[in-house]
Amino acid sequence: GENVEQHPSTLSVQEGDSAVIKCTYSDSASNYFPWYKQELGKRPQLIIDIRSNVGEKKDQRIAVTLNKTAKHFSLHITETQPEDSAVYFCAARFTTSGTYKYIFGTGTRLKVLA
Amino acid sequence: SAVISQKPSRDICQRGTSLTIQCQVDSQVTMMFWYRQQPGQSLTLIATANQGSEATYESGFVIDKFPISRPNLTFSTLTVSNMSPEDSSIYLCSVRGGDGTFSYEQYFGPGTRLTVT
Numbered sequence A: 001g002e003n004v005e006q007h008p009s010t011l012s013v014q015e016g017d018s019a020v021i022k023c024t025y026s027d028s029a030s031n032y033f034p035w036y037k038q039e040l041g042k043r044p045q046l047i048i049d050i051r052s053n054v055g056e057k058k059d060q061r062i063a064v065t066l067n068k069t070a071k072h073f074s075l076h077i078t079e080t081q082p083e084d085s086a087v088y089f090c091a092a093r094f095t096t097s098g099t100y101k102y103i104f105g106t107g108t109r110l111k112v113l114a
Numbered sequence B: 001s002a003v004i005s006q007k008p009s010r011d012i013c014q015r016g017t018s019l020t021i022q023c024q025v026d027s028q029v030t031m032m033f034w035y036r037q038q039p040g041q042s043l044t045l046i047a048t049a050n051q052g053s054e055a056t057y058e059s060g061f062v063i064d065k066f067p068i069s070r071p072n073l074t075f076s077t078l079t080v081s082n083m084s085p086e087d088s089s090i091y092l093c094s095v096r097g098g099d100g101t102f103s104y105e106q107y108f109g110p111g112t113r114l115t116v117t
Helices: none
Strands: A006-007 A010-014 A019-026 A031-037 A045-051 A057-061 A064-068 A073-079 A086-094 A099-104 A110-114 B006-009 B012-015 B019-025 B031-037 B043-051 B070-074 B076-078 B089-096 B106-108 B112-114
Touching: A006 A086, A010 A019, A019 A086, A019 A110, A045 A057, A045 B106, A057 B019, A073 A086, A099 B031, A099 B043, B006 B043, B006 B089, B012 B076, B019 B031, B019 B043, B019 B112, B031 B076, B043 B076, B076 B089
Parallel strands: A010 A110, B012 B112
Antiparallel strands: A006 A019, A019 A073, A031 A045, A031 A086, A057 A064, A064 A073, A086 A099, A086 A110, B006 B019, B019 B076, B031 B043, B031 B089, B070 B076, B089 B106, B089 B112
16 A cells, blocks of 8 residues: 655654654555655645655755665754754655545654754 | 744634635745644644645645635635634645745744634
8 A cells, every 4th residue: 555654753862963864655656755744733844855866956955865666765964953853754746546635654753963 | 935924823712613824925836735733743734735726635634624715825724713722823835936936845834823721
Protein backbone atom coordinates (compact mmCIF):
# COMPACT_ATOMS: atom_id res chain seq x y z
CA GLY A 1 0.00 0.00 0.00
CA GLU A 2 0.92 3.64 -0.02
CA ASN A 3 3.14 4.38 2.91
CA VAL A 4 5.82 6.84 3.98
CA GLU A 5 7.90 6.14 7.06
CA GLN A 6 9.83 8.91 8.78
CA HIS A 7 12.59 8.81 11.41
CA PRO A 8 13.36 9.99 13.98
CA SER A 9 10.17 11.20 15.61
CA THR A 10 12.11 13.71 17.71
CA LEU A 11 15.55 15.19 17.23
CA SER A 12 17.49 17.56 19.44
CA VAL A 13 20.66 19.22 18.22
CA GLN A 14 22.92 21.97 19.46
CA GLU A 15 22.79 25.22 17.58
CA GLY A 16 25.26 25.12 14.72
CA ASP A 17 25.18 21.35 14.39
CA SER A 18 23.59 19.47 11.49
CA ALA A 19 20.27 17.64 11.53
CA VAL A 20 19.24 14.75 9.30
CA ILE A 21 15.74 13.36 8.90
CA LYS A 22 15.09 10.22 6.88
CA CYS A 23 12.07 8.88 5.04
CA THR A 24 11.28 5.76 3.09
CA TYR A 25 8.44 5.24 0.66
CA SER A 26 6.64 2.17 -0.57
CA ASP A 27 5.92 2.78 -4.26
CA SER A 28 8.88 2.71 -6.62
CA ALA A 29 6.81 4.71 -9.12
CA SER A 30 6.67 7.75 -6.84
CA ASN A 31 8.42 10.63 -8.55
CA TYR A 32 8.19 13.66 -6.29
CA PHE A 33 9.21 14.16 -2.67
CA PRO A 34 8.52 17.42 -0.83
CA TRP A 35 9.48 18.46 2.67
CA TYR A 36 7.32 20.68 4.84
CA LYS A 37 8.07 22.68 7.95
CA GLN A 38 5.27 23.31 10.39
CA GLU A 39 5.64 25.77 13.22
CA LEU A 40 3.30 25.64 16.15
CA GLY A 41 -0.18 26.80 15.21
CA LYS A 42 0.70 27.40 11.57
CA ARG A 43 0.12 25.66 8.29
CA PRO A 44 2.74 23.35 6.77
CA GLN A 45 5.13 25.29 4.56
CA LEU A 46 6.95 23.74 1.62
CA ILE A 47 10.69 24.22 2.19
CA ILE A 48 12.32 22.03 -0.43
CA ASP A 49 11.44 19.25 -2.82
CA ILE A 50 13.08 16.82 -5.16
CA ARG A 51 11.99 14.94 -8.22
CA SER A 52 13.01 11.43 -9.05
CA ASN A 53 15.26 12.46 -11.92
CA VAL A 54 17.83 14.02 -9.60
CA GLY A 55 19.75 12.68 -6.64
CA GLU A 56 20.30 15.83 -4.63
CA LYS A 57 19.01 19.36 -4.33
CA LYS A 58 20.29 22.15 -2.15
CA ASP A 59 18.92 25.49 -1.06
CA GLN A 60 21.21 27.42 1.26
CA ARG A 61 21.35 25.49 4.55
CA ILE A 62 18.92 22.77 3.57
CA ALA A 63 19.39 19.91 1.16
CA VAL A 64 17.50 16.82 0.17
CA THR A 65 18.99 13.59 -1.15
CA LEU A 66 17.16 10.80 -2.91
CA ASN A 67 18.10 7.15 -3.33
CA LYS A 68 15.58 5.66 -5.75
CA THR A 69 16.98 2.17 -5.53
CA ALA A 70 16.54 2.05 -1.78
CA LYS A 71 13.36 4.15 -1.92
CA HIS A 72 14.49 6.60 0.66
CA PHE A 73 15.17 10.31 0.85
CA SER A 74 16.61 12.56 3.50
CA LEU A 75 16.50 16.16 4.65
CA HIS A 76 19.75 17.74 5.76
CA ILE A 77 19.89 20.99 7.67
CA THR A 78 23.32 22.44 8.31
CA GLU A 79 24.36 25.14 10.76
CA THR A 80 21.07 24.80 12.60
CA GLN A 81 19.54 27.84 14.24
CA PRO A 82 16.86 28.14 16.92
CA GLU A 83 14.35 29.23 14.28
CA ASP A 84 14.75 25.84 12.62
CA SER A 85 12.89 24.35 15.58
CA ALA A 86 9.62 22.98 14.20
CA VAL A 87 7.96 19.79 13.05
CA TYR A 88 9.15 18.56 9.67
CA PHE A 89 7.12 16.31 7.41
CA CYS A 90 8.25 14.41 4.37
CA ALA A 91 5.81 13.34 1.70
CA ALA A 92 5.70 11.27 -1.46
CA ARG A 93 3.56 11.64 -4.53
CA PHE A 94 1.62 8.52 -5.38
CA THR A 95 -0.15 8.06 -8.69
CA THR A 96 -3.36 6.07 -8.58
CA SER A 97 -6.16 5.48 -11.08
CA GLY A 98 -4.96 8.23 -13.37
CA THR A 99 -4.74 10.80 -10.63
CA TYR A 100 -2.29 11.49 -7.80
CA LYS A 101 -2.08 12.21 -4.12
CA TYR A 102 0.50 13.04 -1.49
CA ILE A 103 1.03 10.83 1.52
CA PHE A 104 2.87 12.27 4.48
CA GLY A 105 5.32 10.82 6.92
CA THR A 106 4.63 10.87 10.64
CA GLY A 107 6.72 13.95 11.29
CA THR A 108 9.93 14.84 13.14
CA ARG A 109 9.97 17.36 15.94
CA LEU A 110 13.28 19.17 15.70
CA LYS A 111 14.58 21.13 18.65
CA VAL A 112 17.62 23.31 18.19
CA LEU A 113 19.18 24.06 21.54
CA ALA A 114 20.83 27.44 21.94
CA SER B 1 2.12 29.92 -5.13
CA ALA B 2 -1.65 29.98 -4.77
CA VAL B 3 -3.26 32.05 -2.03
CA ILE B 4 -5.63 29.85 -0.05
CA SER B 5 -8.12 30.96 2.56
CA GLN B 6 -10.37 28.95 4.84
CA LYS B 7 -13.43 29.79 6.85
CA PRO B 8 -13.97 29.50 9.73
CA SER B 9 -10.50 29.62 11.23
CA ARG B 10 -11.77 27.88 14.33
CA ASP B 11 -15.01 26.74 15.87
CA ILE B 12 -16.34 25.01 18.93
CA CYS B 13 -19.29 22.77 18.19
CA GLN B 14 -21.58 20.49 20.11
CA ARG B 15 -21.64 16.80 19.41
CA GLY B 16 -24.25 15.68 16.95
CA THR B 17 -24.10 18.89 14.93
CA SER B 18 -22.41 19.54 11.58
CA LEU B 19 -19.90 22.13 10.44
CA THR B 20 -19.11 23.20 6.90
CA ILE B 21 -15.61 24.45 6.18
CA GLN B 22 -14.99 26.62 3.15
CA CYS B 23 -11.81 26.78 1.09
CA GLN B 24 -11.20 29.56 -1.43
CA VAL B 25 -8.26 29.77 -3.83
CA ASP B 26 -7.19 32.85 -5.75
CA SER B 27 -6.65 30.93 -9.00
CA GLN B 28 -8.30 28.07 -10.80
CA VAL B 29 -7.06 24.66 -9.77
CA THR B 30 -8.12 21.26 -11.00
CA MET B 31 -7.58 19.30 -7.83
CA MET B 32 -8.17 20.29 -4.23
CA PHE B 33 -7.35 18.08 -1.28
CA TRP B 34 -8.75 17.93 2.22
CA TYR B 35 -6.57 16.80 5.11
CA ARG B 36 -7.08 16.21 8.78
CA GLN B 37 -4.38 16.82 11.35
CA GLN B 38 -5.16 15.56 14.81
CA PRO B 39 -3.27 17.09 17.73
CA GLY B 40 0.42 16.27 17.52
CA GLN B 41 -0.10 14.05 14.51
CA SER B 42 0.70 14.02 10.84
CA LEU B 43 -1.46 15.05 7.91
CA THR B 44 -4.02 12.47 6.85
CA LEU B 45 -5.66 12.79 3.47
CA ILE B 46 -9.44 12.69 3.71
CA ALA B 47 -10.39 13.09 0.07
CA THR B 48 -9.55 14.63 -3.26
CA ALA B 49 -12.10 17.05 -4.65
CA ASN B 50 -12.30 17.40 -8.42
CA GLN B 51 -14.54 19.93 -10.08
CA GLY B 52 -17.42 18.32 -11.91
CA SER B 53 -17.12 14.91 -10.31
CA GLU B 54 -17.60 13.24 -6.97
CA ALA B 55 -14.82 13.43 -4.46
CA THR B 56 -12.50 10.48 -4.05
CA TYR B 57 -12.28 9.36 -0.43
CA GLU B 58 -9.39 7.64 1.29
CA SER B 59 -9.75 4.49 3.28
CA GLY B 60 -11.44 5.22 6.58
CA PHE B 61 -13.34 8.26 5.36
CA VAL B 62 -16.85 8.14 3.93
CA ILE B 63 -19.03 10.59 2.09
CA ASP B 64 -21.85 10.47 4.63
CA LYS B 65 -19.51 11.68 7.36
CA PHE B 66 -17.44 14.10 5.25
CA PRO B 67 -19.49 15.32 2.29
CA ILE B 68 -17.52 17.53 -0.06
CA SER B 69 -18.68 20.02 -2.64
CA ARG B 70 -16.64 21.43 -5.51
CA PRO B 71 -18.89 23.82 -7.43
CA ASN B 72 -16.10 25.52 -9.38
CA LEU B 73 -12.35 25.63 -9.88
CA THR B 74 -11.65 28.04 -7.03
CA PHE B 75 -13.87 26.81 -4.21
CA SER B 76 -14.63 23.72 -2.15
CA THR B 77 -16.39 22.85 1.06
CA LEU B 78 -15.92 20.03 3.52
CA THR B 79 -18.69 19.20 5.97
CA VAL B 80 -18.01 17.31 9.15
CA SER B 81 -21.32 15.65 9.95
CA ASN B 82 -22.82 14.36 13.18
CA MET B 83 -19.72 15.38 15.07
CA SER B 84 -18.23 13.63 18.05
CA PRO B 85 -15.26 14.65 20.22
CA GLU B 86 -13.07 12.36 18.10
CA ASP B 87 -13.57 14.77 15.21
CA SER B 88 -11.72 17.49 17.08
CA SER B 89 -8.86 18.28 14.78
CA ILE B 90 -7.42 20.76 12.35
CA TYR B 91 -8.84 20.48 8.86
CA LEU B 92 -6.73 21.80 6.01
CA CYS B 93 -7.41 22.23 2.36
CA SER B 94 -4.59 22.03 -0.10
CA VAL B 95 -4.01 22.68 -3.77
CA ARG B 96 -1.30 22.07 -6.27
CA GLY B 97 0.39 25.28 -7.25
CA GLY B 98 0.54 26.44 -10.83
CA ASP B 99 -2.34 24.35 -12.12
CA GLY B 100 -2.02 23.83 -15.84
CA THR B 101 1.75 24.03 -15.68
CA PHE B 102 4.22 21.29 -14.92
CA SER B 103 4.22 21.95 -11.21
CA TYR B 104 4.03 19.46 -8.38
CA GLU B 105 4.23 21.81 -5.43
CA GLN B 106 1.33 21.53 -3.03
CA TYR B 107 0.28 24.36 -0.76
CA PHE B 108 -1.93 24.43 2.29
CA GLY B 109 -4.62 26.71 3.55
CA PRO B 110 -4.35 28.10 7.09
CA GLY B 111 -6.55 25.36 8.51
CA THR B 112 -9.74 25.22 10.54
CA ARG B 113 -9.35 24.24 14.17
CA LEU B 114 -12.44 22.31 15.23
CA THR B 115 -13.25 21.44 18.82
CA VAL B 116 -16.24 19.23 19.52
CA THR B 117 -17.64 19.24 23.02
